[in-house]
Amino acid sequence: MSSTGPSNSPRARTAAVTVALAVSAVLASTIPTAQAAHGGTSQCGGRGVDGTALIRYESDIVIKAPLSTVWKLQTDVERWPSWQPPVTTAERLDPGRLKAGSQFRWTTPAPATPTTPATTLTITSTVQELRRDNCILWSGPAAGEGLRIDEGVHLWTFRKVKGGVRVHTEETWTGSQVEADVPTATEALGTGLEAWLRDLKTTAEAQRMP
Numbered sequence: 001m002s003s004t005g006p007s008n009s010p011r012a013r014t015a016a017v018t019v020a021l022a023v024s025a026v027l028a029s030t031i032p033t034a035q036a037a038h039g040g041t042s043q044c045g046g047r048g049v050d051g052t053a054l055i056r057y058e059s060d061i062v063i064k065a066p067l068s069t070v071w072k073l074q075t076d077v078e079r080w081p082s083w084q085p086p087v088t089t090a091e092r093l094d095p096g097r098l099k100a101g102s103q104f105r106w107t108t109p110a111p112a113t114p115t116t117p118a119t120t121l122t123i124t125s126t127v128q129e130l131r132r133d134n135c136i137l138w139s140g141p142a143a144g145e146g147l148r149i150d151e152g153v154h155l156w157t158f159r160k161v162k163g164g165v166r167v168h169t170e171e172t173w174t175g176s177q178v179e180a181d182v183p184t185a186t187e188a189l190g191t192g193l194e195a196w197l198r199d200l201k202t203t204a205e206a207q208r209m210p
Contacts, residue, residue, distance in 0.1 A: 123142040
């Protein structure tokens with residue numbers, strides 16, 4: 001998800017929404033439609049994604065790396081730009097270990113589309129739940145000039161399996177702009193999450209350190 005130039009292609013229109021919260025504009029193959037029909041089945045501390053949201057997606061991947069490596073990559077948010085090129089900046093808004101109530105702000109470019117200008121999205125996320133080496137849930141808005149997602153709710157769970165870690169992710173979006181075209185927004189969300197999982201897998205397996 002690195003392209004920032006204007007384009008009228010369907011892929012560029014999809015990317016304009018993808019970068020908002022999934023932060024993975026490296027658009028890949030068509031998403032599995034069956035996964036887009038699910039959502040809200042997992043929880044962290046008794047809480048999950050928005051069960052009423054029209055836009056939702058979930059997916060899993062197995063990463064052949066220690067759980068500690070995967071967890072550190074995902075929760076060390078200030079280092080996201082080092083392994084997710086589309087994340088241009090990332091900063092913690094409070095000190096100390098990431099925990100429930102922690103906030104972080106990150107930015108990513110969104111390319112122009114026929115209905116929205118090229119812009120930089122600013123996402124402010126608040127951690128709602130966190131169980132170390134187990135799960136994390138965060139939520140917050142994404143806003144740029146002419147492009148907004150009112151709230152994205154993003155859940156991640158981590159489970160040790162034979163040979164590595166199964167990472168599960170679910171996300172929902174709400175907001176009038178993205179809800180105006182639910183299929184496009186859902187495809188964008190799913191494509192973004194699949195790319196995020198691949199980046200996490202590639203980086204964690206390259207490190208292979210506990």
